[in-house]
Amino acid sequence: MSKTSASLPANLRMFIDNEKWTYAKTMPQWPHEYIVREQVDGNLFEQLARHIRANGYEGAFYQETFVYYEEDGMLYWTMGTPISEATIINRCRKESSYECRLRNGTLP
Numbered sequence: 001m002s003k004t005s006a007s008l009p010a011n012l013r014m015f016i017d018n019e020k021w022t023y024a025k026t027m028p029q030w031p032h033e034y035i036v037r038e039q040v041d042g043n044l045f046e047q048l049a050r051h052i053r054a055n056g057y058e059g060a061f062y063q064e065t066f067v068y069y070e071e072d073g074m075l076y077w078t079m080g081t082p083i084s085e086a087t088i089i090n091r092c093r094k095e096s097s098y099e100c101r102l103r104n105g106t107l108p
Contacts, residue, residue, distance in 0.1 A: 006055040008071055015044040016076075021091065029108035032092035049083045052076050061098045070094060 008016070019040055021033035037045045056069035056077070069076045075097050078086045094100060101107050 006051070008051065012044065012048050012051060015041070015048060016071075016091075024090075030092070031096050032090050034088050034090045037087050045089065046083060046086075048076070048089060049078050049086050052078060052089070053083065059097070059099055060102075068097070 019035050021035055024030070024032050024034055035045070052069040053067050056067040058065050059068045059075075064080070066077045066080065073094050074091050075094050076089060076091045078089055081087075095104075098107070
């Protein structure tokens, strides 16, 4: 996994630190959290999605490829839709990512 090229701006750092992230209980084998655009500040949501896409790296999740952004041991990603259509931003601990679990032999 590559390092990202730009740290989060202060306003986006506050946004991710202050939002209530929801645990994705329907996927316990892939522990992660998410926020929904309609439940948070839409402008900050879109800024974060743009930052992820502009400063992240391509990584695998099985046969799919997503753009992941790493910050403070967490990975952030949106689904493959255009940013204007993105409704969810996900995050997980880096060690819970597909690529780390594949490398460590701990895939579900």
